[in-house]
Amino acid sequence: MLRIEYAYWLIAAFLLYTGLRNLRERHVWHAAFWLVLGALFGAGDLVLRQQAAGHPLPAQLAGVGVIVLALLAPRLRRHPHVEDNSTAERLRSAIALGHRLLVPALLIPLVTLLVALFGAYLAIGGHHLFATAQMTLTGLALACVIALFAAARVARAPLHAGLGEGRRLLDAIGWAALLPLLLAALGEVFTRSGVGAAIAALATTWLPTGSALACLITFALGMVLFTIIMGNAFAAFPVMMAGIGLPLLIRQHGADPAILGAMGMLCGYCGTLLTPMAADYNLVPAALLELRSPYGVIRAQVWSALWILAATFVMMWLLVFRFHH
Amino acid sequence: MNYWPLLGIAVIVIGFVLRFNPVLVVVTAAIASGLLAGLTAADLLALLGESFVSSRMLMLFVLTLPAIGLLEHAGLREHAQRWMARLKGLTLARLLIGYLLLRQLLATLGLTGVAGHAQTVRPLLAPMGEAAAAKILPSLDDADRDDLRAVAAATDNIGRFFGEDVFIALGAVLLIQGFYSQHGIELSPLSIALWALPTAIAAFVIQSARIWLYQRRLQRRAAVASIESAT
Numbered sequence: 001m002l003r004i005e006y007a008y009w010l011i012a013a014f015l016l017y018t019g020l021r022n023l024r025e026r027h028v029w030h031a032a033f034w035l036v037l038g039a040l041f042g043a044g045d046l047v048l049r050q051q052a053a054g055h056p057l058p059a060q061l062a063g064v065g066v067i068v069l070a071l072l073a074p075r076l077r078r079h080p081h082v083e084d085n086s087t088a089e090r091l092r093s094a095i096a097l098g099h100r101l102l103v104p105a106l107l108i109p110l111v112t113l114l115v116a117l118f119g120a121y122l123a124i125g126g127h128h129l130f131a132t133a134q135m136t137l138t139g140l141a142l143a144c145v146i147a148l149f150a151a152a153r154v155a156r157a158p159l160h161a162g163l164g165e166g167r168r169l170l171d172a173i174g175w176a177a178l179l180p181l182l183l184a185a186l187g188e189v190f191t192r193s194g195v196g197a198a199i200a201a202l203a204t205t206w207l208p209t210g211s212a213l214a215c216l217i218t219f220a221l222g223m224v225l226f227t228i229i230m231g232n233a234f235a236a237f238p239v240m241m242a243g244i245g246l247p248l249l250i251r252q253h254g255a256d257p258a259i260l261g262a263m264g265m266l267c268g269y270c271g272t273l274l275t276p277m278a279a280d281y282n283l284v285p286a287a288l289l290e291l292r293s294p295y296g297v298i299r300a301q302v303w304s305a306l307w308i309l310a311a312t313f314v315m316m317w318l319l320v321f322r323f324h325h
Numbered sequence: 326m327n328y329w330p331l332l333g334i335a336v337i338v339i340g341f342v343l344r345f346n347p348v349l350v351v352v353t354a355a356i357a358s359g360l361l362a363g364l365t366a367a368d369l370l371a372l373l374g375e376s377f378v379s380s381r382m383l384m385l386f387v388l389t390l391p392a393i394g395l396l397e398h399a400g401l402r403e404h405a406q407r408w409m410a411r412l413k414g415l416t417l418a419r420l421l422i423g424y425l426l427l428r429q430l431l432a433t434l435g436l437t438g439v440a441g442h443a444q445t446v447r448p449l450l451a452p453m454g455e456a457a458a459a460k461i462l463p464s465l466d467d468a469d470r471d472d473l474r475a476v477a478a479a480t481d482n483i484g485r486f487f488g489e490d491v492f493i494a495l496g497a498v499l500l501i502q503g504f505y506s507q508h509g510i511e512l513s514p515l516s517i518a519l520w521a522l523p524t525a526i527a528a529f530v531i532q533s534a535r536i537w538l539y540q541r542r543l544q545r546r547a548a549v550a551s552i553e554s555a556t
Contacts, residue, residue, distance in 0.1 A: 007385060014388070040377065043378075048379065056368075059370070059375045060370040060374060061374065062378055063372070063377075064370060066373050066374060070348050070353070074348075085398065087403070095407075097404070101399060101401045101404045102401075102405075104392055104396055105393070108392065112436075144389050147392035148392040150392075155396065157399070170387055176347075177384060180383035186333075186354060189359045192359070193362030194326075194327060194330055195331060238504055257505055257512060258516045258517050258520055262517050265521075269486045269487065273483070285481075288443060289446070292471055296471055300479040303535065304528075304532050304535055311527040
């Protein structure tokens with residue numbers, strides 16, 4: 001059975017390869033960074049199993065690893081990705097290969113789509129081919145492997161050439177690849193430290209609770225601001241709901257819960273478009289597309305986010321008190 | 326109420342404003358917040374380690390890099406650009422709005438992993454967009470190219486965000502339903518997802534309009550450039 005853990009082991013192998021290549025080229029800091037990260041990926045399941053069984057030592061070591069990564073990150077200079085062949089060479093190859101080049105690239109979304117749609121029905125000898133947990137992502141990992149084989153065939157290049165190219169892209173992305181995981185960890189620490197409860201307590205002390213509009217504005221802006229701080233609307237939602245949405249808007253002012261929940265969450269999504277803390281959507285793509293400014297994607301999104309927020313807020317204000325329950 | 330952990334947020338804001346390395350800033354904020362909340366060093370380390378490895382799925386995109394790197398080495402981006410240049414009817418706005426619609430519809434069906442920055446934007450959408458922009462304004466410079474790639478990435482994000490919240494079987498809708506049922510309010514997922522539709526439509530209209538305005542800005546610059554070269 002194909003499980004998501006296999007994908008993590010593949011990533012670990014790729015990270016260790018990247019680290020070893022850097023070591024051989026005497027880029028010591030890069031090598032150390034990718035090797036530590038590769039070890040964390042490879043040992044991840046062990047860490048989670050031991051933690052669940054009440055043995056915190058592996059998780060504590062992983063925590064030390066995270067701190068080591070943070071200390072190494074400033075040492076990695078983001079060097080732009082240099083192609084080793086010239087534009088003319090690539091153009092010649094593009095003309096010779098034509099649309100065949102698109103096939104492996106399109107295989108990635110296509111295989112992922114097929115696994116997402118039909119993966120649950122695939123079985124060999126009564127055993128399901130895919131584990132149900134994270135099936136789409138397992139499909140994505142499988143699609144990447146299939147696409148690599150297809151790409152090697154189309155380009156008439158050996159497989160390890162693909163690893164070499166992938167490694168150069170990864171070096172170009174650098175520490176930005178790591179940020180989403182760290183921000184998720186930060187979110188956990190914030191939750192455990194009671195940061196959300198403290199913010200909700202501060203907000204409600206100043207709020208004129210008799211005004212439904214004032215409560216709704218505070219709720220919507222709170223969702224946006226808290227999402228900007230946490231990088232994730234899912235973290236903001238329970239805090240704002242428990243602090244303002246449920247006691248004031250629903251219980252006191254009779255707001256419709258379905259509308260308040262759905263549209264309040266969407267206000268948070270607008271915040272996600274505005275914050276470097278949502279690194280996987282905003283900073284990683286900037287690195288992946290080799291933009292010169294890490295904030296280029298956010299800048300391109302600001303006005304869309306503000307207009308969508310305004311539209312959502314107006315609709316919420318018009319609808320949420322109409323449907324008394 | 327212990328307000329000291331809020332200093333973690335101050336660390337984030339100051340760190341980002343002073344442009345320290347974001348990785349270092351985030352880890353420092355986590356340590357500050359955790360220690361100020363009274364966690365022991367041992368608990369904090371375990372919490373950091375456990376939550377870091379629990380979100381490993383966020384680095385899955387690196388698995389696309391070998392295939393994409395190999396294809397780019399063999400001229401994928403050059404091919405996407407040449408192909409785009411030949412397609413006469415496909416303007417920049419139509420390309421990006423078409424992608425937005427497709428991305429949003431797929432996300433509505435819960436298929437968010439199918440497209441993405443690594444899977445589709447870098448290898449296909451960005452180079453095709455560059456070629457479409459070059460049809461309007463042949464003298465694109467590096468800053469223009471950065472802008473265009475950023476617009477392509479923004480379009481992917483907006484399509485994904487404001488499509489996935491309409492999907493009933495995962496993520497946002499289930500979180501909302503779960504929160505309410507913990508507090509004694511029972512709602513069906515469908516009744517929540519339904520109220521995400523107005524924003525989904527608004528997001529599509531707003532981003533499409535902004536793409537169209539972006540194209541018109543390029544067209545105006547092209548017109549000015551052609552007048553200048555004529556005189």
